[in-house]
Amino acid sequence: MAMIGQPLDRIDGRAKVTGAAKYAAEFRVPNAVHAVLVQSTIAAGSITGFDLKEASDMPGVLAIITPNNAGKLTHPENVPQAVAGPLLQNKDILFNGQHVALVVAETLEQAQSAASAVRLTYTRGEAATSMDAMLGQAYPPKHFRNGARPPDTSRGNADESFATGAVKMDATYVTPIEHHNPMEPHATIAAWDGDRVTVWTATQGISGVQSTLAGQFGIDKANVRAICPYVGAGFGSKGNTWPPATLAALAARTVRRPVKLVLSRSQMYTSNGYRPRTVQKLKIAAAADGALLSMRHDGFSSMSRPSLGEFAEPVALATEMLYACPNVAVTHRLVALNAALPTYMRAPGEASGVYALESAMDEMAVALKMDPIAFRLKNYAETDPHENKPFASKALRACYEQGARAFGWEKRSAEPRSMRDGNILIGWGFATSTYPTNRMPSAVKIRMEKDARVVLQCGTQDIGTGTYTVMTQVAADTLGIPMHHIRFELGDSNMPPGPVSGGSMTVASVSPSVQAACRALLDKIKDRAVAQPGWGGQSRDGLQLRDGQVVGIGQQISLATLLEHGPIEAEAKTQPGDEKKEFSMHAFGAQFAEVRVDPDLGEIRVSRYVGAFDGGNILNAKTARSQLIGGITYGIGMALHEETLVDQETGRIVNTNVAEYLMPVNADVPDIQTIIVPNDDKNSNPLGVKGIGELPMVGVAAAIANAVYHATGVRVRKVPIRIEDVL
Amino acid sequence: MQAFTLTQPSNIQSAVAAASEPQTKYIAGGTDLLQLAKDDIETPRQLVDLEPLPMSGIHAGPNGLRLEALARMSDVAAHPAVVHGWPVLSQALLASASPQIRNMATVGGNLLQRTRCGYFRDTGFACNKRVPGSGCPAINGENRMHAILGVSDHCIATNPGDMAVAMMVLDAELELIGRNGTRKVAIGDFHRLPADTPHIETILRPGELITGIAIPASAAARRSGYLKVRDRASFEFAVVSAAVALDMDGGTIRSARVAAGGVGTKPWRLPEVEAALTGKPARAATLQEAAGRAGEGAKTTAMNAFKLVLLRRAVLRALQTVAA
């Protein structure tokens, strides 16, 4: 039976629930000491001095590293990643909560205690903390999408055609700063041996850690080893190599002992990125029959001071490709603030952007008096209207149909406030979902041991999504041997490189190499068979591996016998081909939400949810469903709960803990029905997968916001939607 | 967190004696205190552990309920006599925190939990409650969750508890013991308004210990209920809450007790609402009119002005539910 597609339990599940799975901070490194960060309490200015008397006299303190004495790192230009600081290399304060010192002590408690005794003096500068106040000074990003495309594009003439529309909308949507809040905090243990450093670190990209640290410390990449067998989720916050990883290595070099640095929950609000706040202006016009004439999407996202790096939330990319509209213009702008550097967060760009786009499309459907799905179908893009290319595959129509049927959409009465259960208002909302299909090069090593068991290795990560499991499934099917004879290893930069676990591309990138490596191994097994005495006439391609035997014409030999000559090894590298030139590659989905709103008390709860997705070929129905319900839950949080509050006076975040930074708890999440629309996208990659880590959260906030409108008649153009917005 | 010593007293007297040392705190469930200590908001040098004291009983009788201070929130909430005789108390407790926290947290500690004001809970900010005289950044800051009743120019922090709000409609009385003996104080007199000393939150004297809470039985206590309004369905502090206890004679309200949470700098009794109900028939219009009076003297900010509207609606809903 084929393993691919089965709803199998994750093979690391038992290790995780029993505590056997080791996360970065849990490795026991002999002689390790502890480092604790000290962070600034002003948002702009510079450090004039430190008073370290009290702190350095405290028991166990080994070193207090400040910009005055920190070892110099090499120029950030040597470093491939986008985070330029803060690395204690100068005394500038660019945001509130910036790292200003690092205390190293024998125990964690000693380091914490001394860290709170570090005193510093500043001169205060002028801080820009309000995005709205700075909107007029927005500027185009310099490295939008790493230079792969310009921040502004257009087709036709969006502004002229807007005037000709029979029905129009023009509105601004706002999304807040959100933090990833993975369960596992950022953690690094760094240990030097001469000029070689090993780091056990919580990361979505060990290859990035390796090259970043090599660049920063001016050492060869081969001298950096990054280890990360398990990640307690990242959601994008562990995609870059953030300063704490570097500072742990810096501290270890200073005290000449292994150093462990674990961030507190509160410190994670200014140490490893966040989803920036966005202000999005949408203008859409359509003919009276619902045909789109013009779309304009101007996106502004909040940023740090530019010297820390650059991240622009690509909010308007979906607007270019989702609907067949002849005139479209999109722009992306940044607003520099005294804030930490933002970064990718689950479905970067699409989560915020499709919220605004699909809210605007709902407003248009209402204005046109059209059913929201009928309006989408009227403007269905059969080919990518922006790139003028066919889609590699697109089963969005089937998502609409199957989702609508499961939800019972045809029973919806269009009028707002027209559906009730007693006193409670009921609203049904809908939105489209889409996310690009990505792929990067990867390499895999494989070895069949003498006992015919197989070990595969790739320096990729399992960020909780099921990489261990699905790669084992792919290997089992390709080799034709049972899964329990296969071990897939990952999370060590000594292994052949894999890409960063971001952009929903791990499966698309790594599984082709797994498949290729397995095939290369099979070839070698067969080569060994045909080299056996008496096998001379057999052609390699005619052989089969069956039940532990290599079977040829009138001949067979057991693997065990073949392996008496020693283990067999192979390696494979795969990379994307020209498919991106030929096709537009995207996953799609349809999101349906029911909300219940208490009209007197303003409480909004999601009571029913259906999501139907075209995620290409699904390798494991169970881990896939986990991604889908997790993504939808993330979207519920975006719609109703999550918001990082920044004090405008000081630029300091007020709710740096998970009691006051709300996210959904079980009671907020209804039974979620997920539908996987069958598809197999071999145009995109050999396994036909599209990636489903981010897709399921895209559009959720819009579906819920649209449902809140349908329930209450109040159009709320910002998230999270709160009690007072509908009172 | 600062280093501290842990004292484990063998009886109440030695606990009180140990607590006469300066910079001492009692620790019960530790669910609030430890968080505050880790964040350097509380910096005790000595913790006196109450856990060893035999002080966790729940005694229910025909005349009333006595909770010893170490009774767990979860045990009180689930106690059949409480569910039946003082439903508002059970409901308020079940609407508090999470099951895990309720299993650890005690009713004594609950009364002394500190505000959730984000400025207070971060030493990187000024805060009059934490550092007297340093200022109140919340007044012009992120104050959506802050109080609208009992506020001063020095502090607008909300008392975050639910249980104490329920106790306000039950005439609960706290039993205290200190170096100079025992005393009793009504729940309504326990918490103080911030005025110009927001760092002094209760009338508790240094080293004084809460030993128990006495709650009389009554018809109103039996006919009582708690409503909590919040942004998410569970595990969140109240945006607004309402506690109601009614003594009814057929369709007439003989007397009413109404209090609110999430809106006051201390658990807030609403005498203006009670007065409008006393002696009146429990008709829709009466309840509506009475609820509309809630929040006399409210002082709101741009971010929390909605709380006054919400308070009235929450009080009305609670009245309707309890009167029905």
Ligand SMILES: Cc1cc2nc3c(=O)[nH]c(=O)nc-3n(C[C@H](O)[C@H](O)[C@H](O)COP(=O)(O)OP(=O)(O)OC[C@H]3O[C@@H](n4cnc5c(N)ncnc54)[C@H](O)[C@@H]3O)c2cc1C
């Ligand atoms: C995430 C989170 C959510 C929460 N949500 C809610 C909520 O929705 N509603 C709600 O009401 N509460 C909520 N709480 C607060 C919770 O109820 C309190 O933390 C708990 O009741 C405190 O009890 P404890 O026994 O753990 O007290 P501790 O933390 O041990 O002590 C708290 C304080 O009381 C003092 N103290 C304790 N016992 C005595 C005594 N017998 N005599 C004198 N002083 C004493 C201590 O010295 C300390 O100052 C929440 C807490 C958390 C962490």
Ligand code: SF4
């Ligand atoms: S409201 Fe009170 S607790 Fe909050 S900052 Fe102001 S003084 Fe401090």
